[in-house]
Amino acid sequence: MTKRSMYFKMITSALIRRRSGMFVALLAVAIGATVLSGLVTVYYDIPRQMRQEFRSYGANLIFVSSGGDALSEEEAAAAVACIPEAQAVGIAAYRYETVKINEQPFMAAGTDLAGARATSPYWFVSGEWPERDGSVLIGQEVADVIRLLPGSSFTMTGTDLQGEAFSRDFRVAGIVQTGGTEEAFIFMSLADFAAVIGENGAFDVVECSVSASQAELEAIAARVTESAAGVAPRLVTRVTRSEGAVLTKLQALVFLVTTVVLLLTMICVATTMMAVVEERRKEIGLKKALGAPNRGIVAEFLGEGLFLGCLGGVLGAALGFGFAQLIGINVFSRAVHFQAALAPVTVVASVFVTGLACLIPVRRATDVDPAIVLRGE
Amino acid sequence: MPILDIKGISKIYGSVKALHNVDLAVEQGEWLAIMGPSGSGKTTMMNIIGCMDKPTEGKVILDGVDIAAESARNLTAVRREKIGLIFQQFHLINYLTALENVMVAQYYHSMPDEKEALQALDRVGLSNRAKHLPSQLSGGEQQRVCIARALINYPMLVLADEPTGNLDEANEGIVLDIFKQLHREGSTVIVVTHDPEVAQEAQRTVVLEHGRIARIIANGGPGQTNASRLEDGAPDSQSRQAAERSKE
Ligand SMILES: Nc1ncnc2c1ncn2[C@@H]1O[C@H](COP(=O)(O)OP(=O)(O)OP(=O)(O)O)[C@@H](O)[C@H]1O
Ligand SMILES: [Mg+2]
Numbered sequence: 001m002t003k004r005s006m007y008f009k010m011i012t013s014a015l016i017r018r019r020s021g022m023f024v025a026l027l028a029v030a031i032g033a034t035v036l037s038g039l040v041t042v043y044y045d046i047p048r049q050m051r052q053e054f055r056s057y058g059a060n061l062i063f064v065s066s067g068g069d070a071l072s073e074e075e076a077a078a079a080v081a082c083i084p085e086a087q088a089v090g091i092a093a094y095r096y097e098t099v100k101i102n103e104q105p106f107m108a109a110g111t112d113l114a115g116a117r118a119t120s121p122y123w124f125v126s127g128e129w130p131e132r133d134g135s136v137l138i139g140q141e142v143a144d145v146i147r148l149l150p151g152s153s154f155t156m157t158g159t160d161l162q163g164e165a166f167s168r169d170f171r172v173a174g175i176v177q178t179g180g181t182e183e184a185f186i187f188m189s190l191a192d193f194a195a196v197i198g199e200n201g202a203f204d205v206v207e208c209s210v211s212a213s214q215a216e217l218e219a220i221a222a223r224v225t226e227s228a229a230g231v232a233p234r235l236v237t238r239v240t241r242s243e244g245a246v247l248t249k250l251q252a253l254v255f256l257v258t259t260v261v262l263l264l265t266m267i268c269v270a271t272t273m274m275a276v277v278e279e280r281r282k283e284i285g286l287k288k289a290l291g292a293p294n295r296g297i298v299a300e301f302l303g304e305g306l307f308l309g310c311l312g313g314v315l316g317a318a319l320g321f322g323f324a325q326l327i328g329i330n331v332f333s334r335a336v337h338f339q340a341a342l343a344p345v346t347v348v349a350s351v352f353v354t355g356l357a358c359l360i361p362v363r364r365a366t367d368v369d370p371a372i373v374l375r376g377e
Numbered sequence: 378m379p380i381l382d383i384k385g386i387s388k389i390y391g392s393v394k395a396l397h398n399v400d401l402a403v404e405q406g407e408w409l410a411i412m413g414p415s416g417s418g419k420t421t422m423m424n425i426i427g428c429m430d431k432p433t434e435g436k437v438i439l440d441g442v443d444i445a446a447e448s449a450r451n452l453t454a455v456r457r458e459k460i461g462l463i464f465q466q467f468h469l470i471n472y473l474t475a476l477e478n479v480m481v482a483q484y485y486h487s488m489p490d491e492k493e494a495l496q497a498l499d500r501v502g503l504s505n506r507a508k509h510l511p512s513q514l515s516g517g518e519q520q521r522v523c524i525a526r527a528l529i530n531y532p533m534l535v536l537a538d539e540p541t542g543n544l545d546e547a548n549e550g551i552v553l554d555i556f557k558q559l560h561r562e563g564s565t566v567i568v569v570t571h572d573p574e575v576a577q578e579a580q581r582t583v584v585l586e587h588g589r590i591a592r593i594i595a596n597g598g599p600g601q602t603n604a605s606r607l608e609d610g611a612p613d614s615q616s617r618q619a620a621e622r623s624k625e
Binding site: 001002003005006007009010013014016017018282283286287288289290291292293294296369370371373374375376 | 420423424427429430450453454456457458460462464465466468470471472473477480481482484485486488489490491510526538
């Protein structure tokens with residue numbers, strides 16, 4: 001048997017066969033690690049999710065032409081290229097034109113419908129989103145005025161880009177409620193829009209939903225101004241501000257609670273270890289009488305402590321996810337995702353906190369006088 | 378040259394003089410018993426010889442080195458290398474098996490060697506108890522494990538403080554037989570005991586009283602010339618000394 005395997009035999013036997021004292025410490029570490037990994041999961045995952053959800057209040061970055069007329073396709077593409085792909089939640093370019101139904105004027109919007117859906121996930125559609133050519137989404141106001149239901153058809157008339165009159169039939173796929181001005185619009189695919197109005201290779205506005213902090217959004221806007229000539233970026237600031245405030249408060253709270261819990265864990269581990277050292281004075285005295293050097297005593301107690309820390313950390317990493325899930329569902333009404341990278345961080349943090357907590361008790365252990373083994377105190 | 382040469386040691390605890398100007402020389406291979414009433418300083422002396430405590434005054438020359446002048450770190454090394462300790466309360470580590478308890482001494486000394494540790498247990502008749510925890514062993518068995526542990530590193534000096542103090546007669550006999558065997562093999566042994574039967578087996582018995590050597594009794598056997606020595610003691614001890622002399 002090597003020295004090292006004897007060492008592990010000693011520290012694991014001490015933990016497993018003694019079964020007392022140290023298990024209180026293990027419990028403390030496990031609870032501390034659970035809170036740590038749970039709250040950190042909440043700290044990362046909930047804001048990430050909320051950022052995504054804040055996006056459902058619509059676009060937070062829009063591009064228009066700086067000259068006041070339409071954006072060319074190239075200009076729009078250059079501006080969109082400034083948004084990091086991973087952060088782009090939805091991008092929808094719009095063309096607008098006035099059209100008539102039953103001689104009443106309405107605004108028709110041609111857009112990439114999938115993009116519009118991603119940019120504005122909060123739109124409530126009764127019926128379906130259009131999937132085929134010739135079917136459109138109409139706002140609630142439009143539906144009310146001309147009494148249309150999903151599935152019914154209507155005839156759209158108007159003047160195209162060449163100044164010629166057109167008339168074409170459309171089917172209503174769905175009716176959209178937004179609580180905003182969109183309810184007065186008729187949404188159709190760019191292809192349908194081009195089929196009736198004509199193609200001019202330009203957009204009136206590009207709406208973007210970007211998952212980014214205020215600072216990141218400003219940076220993107222600055223890049224657009226710089227690299228996409230003719231494009232004026234506009235931040236929709238109201239949403240990002242409130243978003244930032246809520247998240248900052250949440251994170252400060254998580255940080256505070258985690259710090260306090262880790263401190264309590266440390267105090268609990270330290271006092272438990274102190275009691276354990278006191279309880280094992282005879283054993284320590286014996287080891288010293290057998291010729292164990294101080295660093296041997298330190299290595300054994302610290303080893304037991306760190307082993308516990310590691311075990312508690314592993315337990316905590318597992319339980320922490322459950323804890324985070326509990327908070328997520330009960331407090332924020334949403335499920336959290338498992339953060340794999342957090343598990344090793346939790347274990348390392350637990351080992352570190354336990355090690356720190358063991359310093360004074362271990363020091364105490366080395367102070368034990370070997371003479372006590374003969375004195376039978 | 379004696380293996381252990383104690384020269385004028387005193388040990389003072391606050392106002393208590395536990396040892397007072399004690400001289401004693403122990404030869405290689407000798408079996409020495411220390412007797413004396415409770416509080417006479419026997420354990421104090423064992424602690425000093427065993428490098429677990431230092432005298433307030435005097436020299437303790439073990440294997441040519443004055444351990445009274447050594448640093449704590451060096452004393453630890455001396456204990457590890459040269460001393461084998463046997464205790465009245467056995468002091469086995471309760472979460473390790475008999476075998477592992479023996480191996481702990483190897484671990485601190487050099488290298489744990491399971492085979493050798495098993496042989497040591499076999500020597501004290503416990504090879505069939507190797508995997509037992511101390512709580513599963515009788516007092517006599519625990520003491521034999523303690524002895525196996527003390528002997529595993531071939532110490533220069535074996536120290537036993539009342540090794541039979543917690544044992545019944547049968548187990549006392551077993552332990553005594555092990556000591557006799559050790560002595561035959563040439564080990565140097567110092568045993569503190571209250572039991573005259575145990576002391577009788579030793580070559581010499583040192584009697585401590587009030588921290589002084591009251592007398593030294595030779596238990597016969599060839600080659601034991603420096604039989605007894607007189608120390609100034611209390612009147613009653615002097616009368617007992619006279620009695621001892623008449624026995625010789
Ligand atoms: N650490 C200490 N602090 C103060 N006094 C001590 C200490 N150790 C021993 N003494 C005192 O020194 C004296 C000798 O004690 P020691 O333990 O050597 O006696 P002993 O001969 O071993 O007794 P016993 O037969 O009861 O074991 C006693 O008066 C004891 O109270
Ligand atoms: Mg004693």
